[in-house]
Amino acid sequence: DQQVKQNSPSLSVQEGRISILNCDYTNSMFDYFLWYKKYPAEGPTFLISISSIKDKNEDGRFTVFLNKSAKHLSLHIVPSQPGDSAVYFCAARTGTSYGKLTFGQGTILTVHP
Amino acid sequence: EAQVTQNPRYLITVTGKKLTVTCSQNMNHEYMSWYRQDPGLGLRQIYYSMNVEVTDKGDVPEGYKVSRKEKRNFPLILESPSPNQTSLYFCASQAQGRDTQYFGPGTRLTVL
Numbered sequence: 001d002q003q004v005k006q007n008s009p010s011l012s013v014q015e016g017r018i019s020i021l022n023c024d025y026t027n028s029m030f031d032y033f034l035w036y037k038k039y040p041a042e043g044p045t046f047l048i049s050i051s052s053i054k055d056k057n058e059d060g061r062f063t064v065f066l067n068k069s070a071k072h073l074s075l076h077i078v079p080s081q082p083g084d085s086a087v088y089f090c091a092a093r094t095g096t097s098y099g100k101l102t103f104g105q106g107t108i109l110t111v112h113p
Numbered sequence: 114e115a116q117v118t119q120n121p122r123y124l125i126t127v128t129g130k131k132l133t134v135t136c137s138q139n140m141n142h143e144y145m146s147w148y149r150q151d152p153g154l155g156l157r158q159i160y161y162s163m164n165v166e167v168t169d170k171g172d173v174p175e176g177y178k179v180s181r182k183e184k185r186n187f188p189l190i191l192e193s194p195s196p197n198q199t200s201l202y203f204c205a206s207q208a209q210g211r212d213t214q215y216f217g218p219g220t221r222l223t224v225l
Contacts, residue, residue: 006155032212043117043203043216044156089155099144099163099207100171101214105155 003027004092006104013111019077021107023090026071030092034101035064035075038087047088048075080111115140117217119204125223126194134189134220136204144207145187146171146214147179149200156203162187163209194224 005024013019023033031052036044050057050064050073057064063076077084091103117138126132138145146161148171158171162181176198178190187206191198201221205214 004155009153034212036216041218043205043218045216046213049212091156093212098209098212099146099161100169101146101158102172103148103156103158105153 001026002105003030004090004102004104006088006090006107008107009105010108010110013080013109015082015111015113016079019075019080019084019109019111021075021077021088021090021109023073023075023104024071025073025092027092027094027102028071029094030102031095032093033064033066033073034091034093035062036089036091036103038089038106044089077109080109082111082113085109085111115215117204117206117215119202119217119220121220122218123221125225127225128195129193132191132194132222134191134202134204134222136187136189136217137185138187138204138206138215139185140206140208140215141184142206142215143184143209144214145181146205146207147177147187147189148203148205149173149198150203150219151200159189159202194222196224198222199224 034049035047038044091101147159148156160179162168204217207214
């Protein structure tokens with residue numbers, strides 16, 4: 001049972017436009033959410049996170065939105081750049097399980113020049 | 114340089130031949146984890162450790178063992194590998210009270 005789902009395997013965007021990556025979760029106990037970015041032949045790297053007490057967190061070109069009632073989060077990248085082309089994973093954890101993360105399947109983002 | 118290292122980076126083996134993938138971190142992190150990445154399934158946690166001698170199962174622990182005898186090392190052991198354990202494996206570490214996990218470069222394992 002996939003508790004964190006990224007239903008879009010891939011997304012293609014033009015440079016300068018907005019990229020929106022989506023993530024849904026089923027476990028209502030999740031209260032902290034993270035996005036990781038992964039380039040080929042490298043390990044994932046942390047990008048941005050959000051606590052369930054917030055509905056938005058912004059860091060430069062990256063903004064994460066959380067809709068708790070819909071159990072949905074999204075990552076917005078504005079403006080998109082070719083260097084953003086990577087696999088993006090969303091992940092979630094519950095309040096007491098710092099070490100235990102549940103990841104989604106990942107979305108391959110391609111930003112065309 | 115703060116990092117998580119894994120060895121080997123690539124490994125081809127045969128069914129049933131015991132193997133160990135090592136993981137080491139130099140950040141004095143309390144938490145360490147092992148994940149496998151498979152197409153269409155994303156990253157799935159195999160085991161994690163909250164400190165020395167404290168380990169717990171993740172979502173897909175079957176067929177794997179771990180140990181945490183020292184804070185910096187967290188080896189993944191496959192006692193009798195099978196072809197369905199062919200995958201890309203990542204080790205990660207995390208400081209207590211912090212949410213960011215730092216990942217190693219990955220180990221691509223093929224079991225024939």
